[in-house]
Amino acid sequence: MIYLIRHGQASFGAENYDALSDAGWEQSRILGRHLREQNLGAPRVVCGAMQRHRETAQATLEALGLPQEWATDTGFNEYxxxxxxxxxxxxxxxxxxxxxxxxxxxxxxxxxxxxxxxxxxxxxxxxxxxxETWPAFRERVLASLYSLANRLESGDSALVFTSGGAISVAIQHLLELDQEALITFNRGLINTSVTRLLVNTGRLRLATLNEHLHLAGDMLTYR
Incomplete structure (x- = not known):
């Protein structure tokens, strides 16, 4: 199982957008506590190279009780x-x-x-x-996604800390939708939402999309 995790709320309007806001840090901690109930065992952890990816991973893994360690894959970076x-x-x-x-x-x-x-x-x-063109962005995201899937064995799980655009590409591809799907799904993905993909010998299937039941009230944000 691959868990595609959208980063916590970034600092919209600030000089450094890429840093998590206070709400983004708390969303990530809430997600970590939520994931503790799902018996993930010792998942692989993969993180895009952006600051908001790393900070989301840091807070989530700490709350999850796992080492704050991950493999960095720039293929999961946002456009x-x-x-x-x-x-x-x-x-x-x-x-x-x-x-x-x-x-x-x-x-x-x-x-x-x-x-x-x-x-x-x-x-x-x-x-x-x-x-970076749109086709090149789409190709690098899918290349990293399938590379990860091919390294997973039966029963393995992976947490991938990434962005809405990359997650939307995965959804568009797996549901065989046109390119407008990038915008449709990117618009609605919640910060620290989870999109789960089933893995079977390197093949992927969408299991859930934009899970965010761990969030409520002011913690539910889109940007």
Whole structure:
């Protein structure tokens, strides 16, 4: 079984988005306590290389009572959202301009999400030059996922700390959906949610999607 774990809440609007917020740290600890009830044994732990992945892993494993050790796999890193926004909406790179624009919106987070999804679609259509294209991103995520699956033996489990885009790619692939699924699922994945994949001799099947019963109230966040 592979547990794809979305990172805790990042620091939206802060200078360093990649650091977990206070809520993100607590979400991760709550997840760890929740996973203690599931008798995971000694799972493999794999972590993307981003700060929010590492911090989520650190807090979750500590609460789970496991060593804070993992293998790092950059294949589970998120796409470069800053580059996507810079290409699509250059003015968003000026914090003062972005803050002023956000303050003018009736629902700032929803308005920003709409602009961000426009940037994602533009990236998928390959309308401009990107350091990593949409097909390349999708290929590296799936390569890391199947490489992990092929290393698991019967009864093994693995915890993978990653991001919403990578998890959405796995869902899109396993359900044989079109590329719009990246946006649909990425929009709805909860911070520290768990998506479980069944592994059978290297083949994968989606078991559960976006589990988040360990969260409630203010702890339930999307970004």
């Amino acid at each position: 470069d959202h800053q580059t996507l926004m810079r290409v699509h909406w250059p003015e968003s790179q000026d914090r003062a301009v972005l803050t002023r624009w956000m303050n003018e919106q009736d629902n700032p987070r929803r308005a920003f999400q709409a602009r961000f999804e426009e940037a994602l679609r533009r990236w998928q259509r390959n309308e401009d030059d990107y350091q």
